[in-house]
Amino acid sequence: MINTLENRITEVKKEAEKESAEINDVRTLESFRIRFLGDKSFLITEQKNIKNITKEERPVYGKLLNDLKEYVQKIYDDKKFGVEAREVEKELAQSNIDVTLPGLPVETGHEHPISTVTREIVDIFYGMGFTAVEGPEVETDFYNFTALNTPPDHPARDEQDTFYTNVAPHVLLRSHTSTVQIRAMEKTRPPLRVLAHGRVYRNEEINARKMPFFHQLEILAVEKELTFGNMKWVLNEFIRRFFGKEIKTRFRPDFFPFTEPSAELDAECPFCDGKGCTTCGNRGWLELLGCGMVDPNVLKAVNINPDEWIGFAAGLGLERFTMLKYRIPDIRYFFTGDLRFLKQF
Numbered sequence: 001m002i003n004t005l006e007n008r009i010t011e012v013k014k015e016a017e018k019e020s021a022e023i024n025d026v027r028t029l030e031s032f033r034i035r036f037l038g039d040k041s042f043l044i045t046e047q048k049n050i051k052n053i054t055k056e057e058r059p060v061y062g063k064l065l066n067d068l069k070e071y072v073q074k075i076y077d078d079k080k081f082g083v084e085a086r087e088v089e090k091e092l093a094q095s096n097i098d099v100t101l102p103g104l105p106v107e108t109g110h111e112h113p114i115s116t117v118t119r120e121i122v123d124i125f126y127g128m129g130f131t132a133v134e135g136p137e138v139e140t141d142f143y144n145f146t147a148l149n150t151p152p153d154h155p156a157r158d159e160q161d162t163f164y165t166n167v168a169p170h171v172l173l174r175s176h177t178s179t180v181q182i183r184a185m186e187k188t189r190p191p192l193r194v195l196a197h198g199r200v201y202r203n204e205e206i207n208a209r210k211m212p213f214f215h216q217l218e219i220l221a222v223e224k225e226l227t228f229g230n231m232k233w234v235l236n237e238f239i240r241r242f243f244g245k246e247i248k249t250r251f252r253p254d255f256f257p258f259t260e261p262s263a264e265l266d267a268e269c270p271f272c273d274g275k276g277c278t279t280c281g282n283r284g285w286l287e288l289l290g291c292g293m294v295d296p297n298v299l300k301a302v303n304i305n306p307d308e309w310i311g312f313a314a315g316l317g318l319e320r321f322t323m324l325k326y327r328i329p330d331i332r333y334f335f336t337g338d339l340r341f342l343k344q345f
């Protein structure tokens with residue numbers, strides 16, 4: 001049985017090969033299909049016949065027929081592709097369409113400038129061993145304030161500064177990404193070097209420099225031995241890599257509840273080299289970020305022994321860095337979705 005079938009299949013393959021040479025239009029293509037793949041073709045007739053084959057021979061029989069089917073189907077598909085292409089050519093030749101004219105440009109989207117700058121900054125800190133962690137935008141006052149050593153009467157807790165939700169009195173929209181520091185330290189015991197970025201919310205009036213929401217990026221390092229000098233090195237190195245040149249910086253004393261001592265980092269304006277220009281408001285210096293050594297109370301809030309561990313943290317506004325990088329004068333441009341603005345990047 002099998003031998004007969006094998007011989008017959010070889011013949012059918014030869015016939016199909018021979019007949020395929022004749023295919024040159026829709027009509028000859030269709031008659032090929034009917035003859036080799038149609039209901040009355042050898043292939044389909046034999047497939048229907050398989051139930052009359054002995055159980056032992058059936059698998060071999062089935063496989064031989066499948067091989068034949070693949071063989072003929074491939075010839076058919078290849079020929080069909082050629083025939084269809086010729087049909088289109090014929091149609092085009094008869095119509096008034098000039099296919100040699102260049103096509104209309106397709107509009108594609110691209111990365112938002114804030115995303116581009118975020119990626120650049122993240123890459124720089126990755127290079128210094130910081131890994132990204134995430135946290136929710138809807139937070140509790142514990143993560144946003146209490147664990148960050150912010151006293152109950154601190155003005156930042158006021159509704160005039162922070163958006164509270166109506167879910168519960170202590171549920172709010174995070175006002176900084178420092179919340180993620182707390183969550184990271186709860187999850188991972190030190191030593192750790194983490195980075196968090198994302199959207200934050202503050203009850204601000206909208207103007208050229210302020211929006212009720214913006215993006216922050218924070219770094220936090222907790223190790224056995226860390227100094228203010230280590231932090232200065234990390235931040236100076238970051239500024240140098242971000243602006244692509246050596247830039248003079250200075251650390252001015254400042255106050256944040258969650259760091260002690262705290263500082264504000266200024267950089268000599270890279271656009272006028274300190275001479276004064278519109279970007280730096282003729283001051284020659286740019287305020288870039290806040291930083292400091294993690295307050296022992298913050299470590300205590302997450303059960304890390306401050307006698308054993310020490311940390312530093314720094315936070316920056318991503319809009320601020322994007323505005324500096326591209327010399328954008330108004331923060332509102334980022335959020336209006338105006339294509340005339342976005343297409344410049």
Ligand SMILES: [Zn+2]
Binds near residue numbers: 269275280285
């Ligand atoms: Zn300047």
